[in-house]
Amino acid sequence: MTEPARLSVADIRERIARLPRLDIALKNTPLEEAKNLSKLLGGPRIFVKRDDLTGVALGGNKLRNLEFRMAHAMKDAPDTVIVGLDLQSNSARQTVGACNKLGLKTILVLEGKRPNMVQGNLLVDYLLGADVHFADDRDHQRRLLDSLAADVRKAGGRPHILNDNPMFDVASAVAYLETTIEIVDQLAALGLKPNCFYMSSSGKGQAGMVLAQKLLDVPFVMHGVTATDEFHIPSRTAAIANETSKAIDLGIEIAESDIVNFDGFVGKAYGVPSDAGNEAVRIFARTEGIVLDPIYTGKAAAGLIAHIREGRFAKDDVVVFVHTGGTPAIFTWNSLWA
Numbered sequence: 023m024t025e026p027a028r029l030s031v032a033d034i035r036e037r038i039a040r041l042p043r044l045d046i047a048l049k050n051t052p053l054e055e056a057k058n059l060s061k062l063l064g065g066p067r068i069f070v071k072r073d074d075l076t077g078v079a080l081g082g083n084k085l086r087n088l089e090f091r092m093a094h095a096m097k098d099a100p101d102t103v104i105v106g107l108d109l110q111s112n113s114a115r116q117t118v119g120a121c122n123k124l125g126l127k128t129i130l131v132l133e134g135k136r137p138n139m140v141q142g143n144l145l146v147d148y149l150l151g152a153d154v155h156f157a158d159d160r161d162h163q164r165r166l167l168d169s170l171a172a173d174v175r176k177a178g179g180r181p182h183i184l185n186d187n188p189m190f191d192v193a194s195a196v197a198y199l200e201t202t203i204e205i206v207d208q209l210a211a212l213g214l215k216p217n218c219f220y221m222s223s224s225g226k227g228q229a230g231m232v233l234a235q236k237l238l239d240v241p242f243v244m245h246g247v248t249a250t251d252e253f254h255i256p257s258r259t260a261a262i263a264n265e266t267s268k269a270i271d272l273g274i275e276i277a278e279s280d281i282v283n284f285d286g287f288v289g290k291a292y293g294v295p296s297d298a299g300n301e302a303v304r305i306f307a308r309t310e311g312i313v314l315d316p317i318y319t320g321k322a323a324a325g326l327i328a329h330i331r332e333g334r335f336a337k338d339d340v341v342v343f344v345h346t347g348g349t350p351a352i353f354t355w356n357s358l359w360a
């Protein structure tokens with residue numbers, strides 16, 4: 023890695039402010055100390071960044087990146103946003119919520135079949151008024167995105183296919199660079215500095231936190247825990263971080279070896295709950311009243327809990343767990359809890 027250019031927080035904020043942006047998410051989300059959780063685990067001080075409380079359509083991490091992605095999309099003055107995602111996608115739910123706030127129609131093309139029992143994110147998609155279509159696989163999804171866009175055009179509308187939005191990855195990284203600054207400020211107000219972060223990561227938000235790690239004058243470790251084996255997260259995270267560094271002129275380079283990501287908590291597969299993840303969901307709920315989800319945040323919390331049990335932290339270490347949302351999945355997986 024090249025020597026980091028020492029940008030001040032004001033410099034970083036100024037770089038971020040160069041990007042077009044809309045106000046969609048509730049930001050400055052609370053940072054809550056989880057004292058009961060820490061006591062139960064005999065662990066370090068644990069602070070939970072409540073990015074499940076970003077406001078729109080039950081909240082989550084995607085609302086922060088949608089501020090940049092939708093600002094980019096709005097240059098073409100669309101009236102309809104079309105997006106292809108997974109059947110139970112948190113991103114889909116938050117996109118429909120954001121589009122409602124912006125007065126845009128949303129067409130979702132979700133990969134999978136309409137289940138007999140509509141639950142979780144899909145239920146909220148319908149409640150929010152999305153026009154929902156189902157695709158058999160990625161190729162079918164792509165064809166549907168294009169044909170639905172053509173239909174909108176034929177009817178005199180202006181479609182924007184969000185999958186083709188070039189801000190997809192950079193927007194998430196910028197959002198979580200900013201979130202890390204928020205967290206560091208919140209801890210500084212308590213006279214504390216973070217030692218370590220944990221976050222569920224497919225590489226985008228983590229890229230922003232790794233940029234923050236290199237830029238800010240606070241030494242901490244960033245631990246991503248992946249919920250998927252679809253990607254090689256370290257190379258993907260470094261690539262997104264470098265694309266972001268170029269896009270907003272941060273003047274630093276991130277190497278794959280700078281990325282710490284744990285892939286041992288995926289369980290059977292992406293989208294399938296794991297025993298350790300489910301235990302973590304129960305522990306957070308029963309100690310702190312914080313509801314995680316069994317697909318992303320529960321698995322990340324399983325990583326945190328396993329590492330505390332291994333004795334990796336000292337009592338006065340400050341560990342931040344970023345709650346990235348995803349809670350509607352508890353209803354999809356109702357038989358796990360009752």
Ligand SMILES: Cc1ncc(COP(=O)(O)O)c(C=O)c1O
Pocket residue numbers: 082083112113194222223224225226227228318319346347348
């Ligand atoms: C709840 C939740 N946490 C974490 C992630 C991963 O975020 P990223 O894509 O920024 O790595 C997602 C992505 O879908 C998510 O829905």
